[in-house]
Amino acid sequence: MITTKVHRITRPNADVVVLHLRFPSGVRAKFQAGQYLKVLMEDGDSRNYSMANPPHESDGVQLHIRHVPGGRFSEGVLAGLEKGHALTVELPYGEFSLDEEVDHPVILLGTGTGMAPLKSIIEDQIKRGGSRPMHLYWGARNSQDLYLADLPAQWAKRLPAFIFTPVLSEPEPGWSGRTGWVHRTVLEDYPDLSAHQVYACGNPIMTTAALNDLTAEGQLSPDAFYCDAFVPSGEIQPKI
Ligand SMILES: Cc1cc2nc3c(=O)[nH]c(=O)nc-3n(C[C@H](O)[C@H](O)[C@H](O)COP(=O)(O)OP(=O)(O)OC[C@H]3O[C@@H](n4cnc5c(N)ncnc54)[C@H](O)[C@@H]3O)c2cc1C
Structure with a gap:
């Protein structure tokens, strides 16, 4: 304490x-x-x-x-x-940490403040000189919800193979980026995830849907899916 x-x-x-x-x-x-x-x-x-x-x-x-x-x-x-x-x-x-025993490319998937542990993981990789390909998807309702929108561009300068894709579910007029459900955007970009690891964090509805859809449709191994669902206090984490 x-x-x-x-x-x-x-x-x-x-x-x-x-x-x-x-x-x-x-x-x-x-x-x-x-x-x-x-x-x-x-x-x-x-x-x-x-x-x-x-x-x-x-x-x-x-x-x-x-x-x-x-x-x-x-x-x-x-x-x-x-x-x-x-x-x-x-x-x-918690056990939501990067599995360092393999060097598979990594998909980081967050909604809202699910960005917090992903930020820690990315900045830790920068400090350690990590070179694993990392693609960060950040889902939010609108661009106001992307509360650290400038940081990913800085990370991209310091991590050799880092990509950032924001995805809005309720985009305001003029938004030219990706839209829809963040985990479905991953599937559009990576129809075959059999060689990836996925780290999903935030809204429990998203983490459950991501586990179901990415394993059923994207050939992701359930063992390669890591997650922290931000469930309310007293509720238990959904089972992987
Ligand atoms: C492993 C883990 C890590 C977490 N990390 C974060 C984090 O980094 N940032 C963050 O913002 N939250 C995080 N959370 C969620 C956080 O622990 C609290 O549950 C949340 O902040 C609500 O607490 P509260 O005391 O304000 O609300 P409470 O008084 O606990 O709840 C008030 C009401 O809101 C409902 N409720 C509670 N939480 C939610 C929710 N997430 N969505 C919708 N309704 C809810 C409750 O069922 C209740 O009816 C995490 C949860 C877990 C399990």
Whole structure:
């Protein structure tokens, strides 16, 4: 358990808060890119949030928190947080990390704040000089929801084989990019995924549909599908 201090709070759009927490001086937390932590509330109840920073930035954590209407943490607690406030976290949790034992090309598939662990994985690969081909698909309703839209272009300059495809389900007039369901866009681009690994994160409806469709129609091996579904607290992860 670590008592962190709120270092910075930014609101890149109306729905998302980026929360930077600092560890006490001298404390460094070990985690793998893609893992998550538990934020503990005063009565011991907790919420899970994925680390968005890569592990080498170990003096704190960056969390991307989507507003859930009426949500105890994402609305109630978050609204009262200010720089300097204490927040207790426990980490690391989860097995959503890049499988380093193989070098298959990677599809990263996220919706909304499902970008958080994918950002950690990508920035970790940049730090390690990784060369695996990576194609990031980020699904959102409209371009406002792509709250870190400038980052992928920076990653593309630093990762040799990195491609970014944003996909909007409710595009505004003038959008000239891809539209529809993000996992269906993957299938359009990669009808044969038998040599790929897929890492899917975010909305549980998307992660379940991605598992079903990519394995049934895209020849993806179920063993090559890794996922963190952002299920509400108390619900269990869908089975792979
Ligand atoms: C492994 C894991 C990692 C996660 N990482 C992140 C992350 O990085 N960023 C992030 O924003 N969220 C993440 N989540 C979701 C997060 O843990 C909370 O469930 C979410 O923030 C809602 O908490 P709350 O206290 O605000 O709402 P609650 O008080 O728990 O819920 C309020 C109401 O909203 C419903 N609800 C709760 N969550 C959702 C949801 N996701 N979609 C729709 N309805 C919901 C509940 O059923 C309830 O009716 C993750 C979840 C898991 C399991």
